[in-house]
Amino acid sequence: MKKPLRIVTANKLALTNLATAFALLLVGGFFGLLQGLNRAGVLTIVGGMNYYEMLSLHGVLLILAFTTLFMNGYLWSAVDYVLGGLTKGIKTLGWAAYAIFMVGAILVAIMIIAGEATVLYTFYAPMAANPWFYIGLVFVVLNIWMSGIGVFISAFRWKKQNKGKHLPLFAFFAVGVYVLITFGTAFVAAEVFYIIPWTLGWIDTINVLLTRTLFWAFGHTLVNVWYLVAVSAWYLVVPKVIGGKLFSDSLARAVVILIVVLNVPGGFHHQIVDPGFTEGLKFMHLFMSLAIAVPSLLTAFALFATLERTGRRRGGKGLLGWFWKLPWHDVRFLTIMLAMISFIFGGAGGIAQTNNQLNQVVHNTLWVVGHFHVTVGVAVVLTFFGLVYWLIPHLSGRVLTKKIHNLGIWQTMIWTVGMLFMTLSMSYVGLLGSPRRTEYTTYGGSATALEWDPYLIFVGAGGTLLFAGVVIIVYIVFHLMFLAPKGYTEFMMVEEQEEDAHKTPKWTENWGLWVIVAILIISMGYVVPLVDLIGNAPPGSPPIRTF
Amino acid sequence: MKQFWYGLALLLFLALPPVRDLLESVMAFHMHMQMLLLFVSGLLMEPFFQKHFGGVFDKYNKTGLPGVVLFLVILLYWMLPRTMDEALEIWFVELWKFVSLPFLAGVPLRDSWKKMSQTFEIVVFMILMVIFSVMTYLYIFSESTLCNNYLMIDQQTVGWGFAFFVLCIVMYILLVLFTDQSQYFGDDSEA
Structure with missing residues (x-):
């Protein structure tokens, strides 16, 4: 009898x-394109939405919405696949979560528009939005x-049914x-529940630095959550695509644990130029920020080992011969490999910024925007794009054509x-x-500002190419969902x-122990600044509407 | 033996003047980071003492109880606000801190831990929970400064730090009591 093909059962939920x-x-x-062209000095935004509304929407839609929904779709699929299907109750929970997200996203988007x-x-205080924006969040x-x-x-449930076995790595x-994003969102929930009474006028002033601290405990964690999502693909998908093996299951699990327990206090480095904290x-x-580099370096080691070993098995000789034996012509590899290479530069830039x-020198400049477009826009997003070519056909019961x-x-x-x-x-x-965060201006023809113009042209050119890239990937996704020929596409996951x-x-x-360790480390990182910020609270600021 | 070298390196690192200055400049760093790391350095160095002075441990710490009592005495001593002040002002008290926490708290506790039953381990955690709860109350609600070298806000910060220690200990006790921790020993080769 022919063995039934393994598929993701929650495919509609994941596809939605x-x-x-x-x-x-x-x-x-x-909106990113419009901003890029504006910064290049070739587009003046008039009427309708202003530059800052567009910037708000660009950030919220891409940094909060796109990444969260992709993460949910991808990880729901992975958990479903490796654990042998999700129960009906869990699928219903997934749909309810999606509906809740849409309510929130629509509220947030309407308020910005x-x-x-x-x-x-x-959403740094004292800039204040309509309370419905925060309720949407x-x-x-x-x-x-x-x-x-x-x-x-x-x-x-899987662990109960499979006593003594390791949770499959993808589910791990x-x-x-x-776990990590729950820690992070606990901080932003505290922030939002502090801001809402302030925007409703129930309290007159807000402790600005406290809100920033709560935000970055979340914001930095969120960044590393996307990174961890991408890392899951680097460990599990890349070896499968290139025909290799997982370097070490234990090392991969240790990396996950380290990222989860060390991460949240790292958020403080986003406030390195904030006043109100001592240099000590x-x-x-x-140390807490740089601690996160440890699992990243372990990952780099494991991935290079996987690539080298696989390249040599494919006939690569000499010091670097293996490199050219890798399947560069395979889009599922090319995307993720470029993403991983970009992370070397993005990660190094991040380490430099902790100085x-x-x-x-760079904090409020476009340098920072460049940094996170490398880390998020390439290392994370290009990994996400690389997953599309097999994940979506697997879910939609179709196959990737040569043309696509x-x-x-x-x-x-x-x-x-x-x-x-x-x-x-x-x-x-x-x-x-x-x-950064500034509409195009020459500051009254200042020589220094005019010096920036030749480089800003490339921001606009890059933005234009990126929007073309967005249109193409959206078409590819649409094609793989609805137009590609029917068939079976394998779920790409290394098992050996x-x-x-x-x-x-x-x-x-x-995991119970790791959660306790994480709480201990988070308290080591945040008790000192938070008690200081609350105990020595300044008079605070009333809500301010700028644009 | 690798652990011994890591422990010794940690101890020497903590003794470097700039590291000491930084960690003693904030009360929470002093109490919850420097002292904790000194204790950890002792835990790491224990195998060396076990190897070379195993007879001493066998003779004086046969049941593990004396080691725990010694650990608790040292811990309680360093919980007194006055001792922190003295460590900052009198050089031999500072030296005593660098000797007592690794060698009279960390080393004996690790030796004792191997000899204790799980029930006794939970009892030790419960004792710590009670001590730290008292410290939480004392440092958060005291109306005057308990350490001359630190401000009220530093003191309250330490109190909140203790509160989180208590929270983590409570969670750990619940974890140990209500889950089968033996399932997390060993590796796949034993499956």
Whole structure:
């Protein structure tokens, strides 16, 4: 009898999340294009929405909405696949989470478009938005918590039914991701529930620095959640695509645990130039920020080992011969490989930014925008794009055609060149002092500002290429969902580890302990600044509407 | 033996003047980071002492109880606000801190831990929970400064730090009591 093909049973739920994610990418990407052209000095935004409304919407749609929905769609699929299906109750929870997200996203988007929430995606106080904007954010957080509950229950149930066995690595990553984002969102929930009474006029003033601190405990964690989602693909999908093996199951699990327990206090480095904290405190936090580099370096080691071993098995000789034996013509590899390479530069830039003196030079400049477009826009998003080519056909019961595969190669090239133009020019012009979060201006013809113009042209050019890349990837997603020929596409996940890898220790499964360790480390990071901020609270600020 | 070198390196690192200055400049760093790391350095160095002075441990710490009592005495001593002041002002008290926490708290506790039953381990955690709860109350609600070298806000910060220690200990006790921790020992080769 023919063995039934393994498939994701919650495919409609996953596809709905993914389709919505890419629809929002199209809208958010369009506003990114307009901003890029504006910063290049070739487009003046008049009438309708102003630059800052567009910037707010671009950030919220891409940084909060696209990434969250993609993460949900991808990880729901992975958990469903490796745990042998989700129960009906969990699927219902998934749909409820999606509905809650949509309510929140619509509230947030309407408020921004109506000009009631021009506070950018970081919504720093004392800039105040309409209370409905923050209420919408609460719904988005609820989506994350509900999705997390679904994953935790599924994993717990599987462990009960499979006593003594390790949770499959993909599900282990998913548990890690949702534990981490639950920690992060706890901080932003506290912030939002503090801001809402302030915007409603129930309290007169707000402790600005406290809200920023709560925000970055969340914001930094969110960044690392996307990173962890991408890392799951690097460990599990890349070896499968290139025909290799997992370097070490234990190492992968150790990396997940380290990222989860060390991450949240790292958020403080986003406040390295904030007033109100002593340099000693900032220096202590430097250790916590740099601690996150440890699992990243472990990952780099494991991935290079996988690539080298596989390249040599494919006939690669000499010191670097293996490199050229890798399947560069395969879009599923090319995308993720470029993403991983970009992370070397993005990660190095991030480490450099933890330097207090350097940060003072670049903090409010386009350098920072360049940095996060490398880390998020390439390392994370290009990984997400790379997953599309097999995940969506698997879910929709279709196959990737040669034509769409080749279009994918073009899309990857356009995206990479676009990002190179944009991030390099942003980084350089940032060093020259060009500010971020600012509409195009020459500051009355100032010589210094005019010096930025030649580089800013590349920001616009890069933005244009990137929008072309967005249009192509959205078409590819649409094609793979509805137009591609019917058939079976394999779920790409490596199941074998190298023979010489260590046996996985059982302590890795002790999630209860990891949660306690994480709480301890978070308290080490945040008790000192939070007690100081609350105990020595300034008079605070009333709400301020700028744009 | 690798652990011994890591422990010794940590101890020497913590003794470097700039590291000491920084960690003693904030009360919470002093109490919850420097002292904790000194204790951890002792935990790491224990195998060395076990190897070379195993007879001493066998003779004086046969049941594990004396080691725990010694650990608790040292811990309670360093919980007194006055001792922190003295460590900052009198050099031999500072030296005593660098000797007592690693060698009289960390080393004996690790030796004792191997000899204790799980029930006794939980009892030790419960004792710590009670001590830290008292410290939480004392440092948060005291109306005057308890340490001359630190401000009221520093003191309250330490109190909140203790509150989180208590929270983590309570969670750990519940975890140990209500889950089968033996399932997390060993590796796949034993499956």
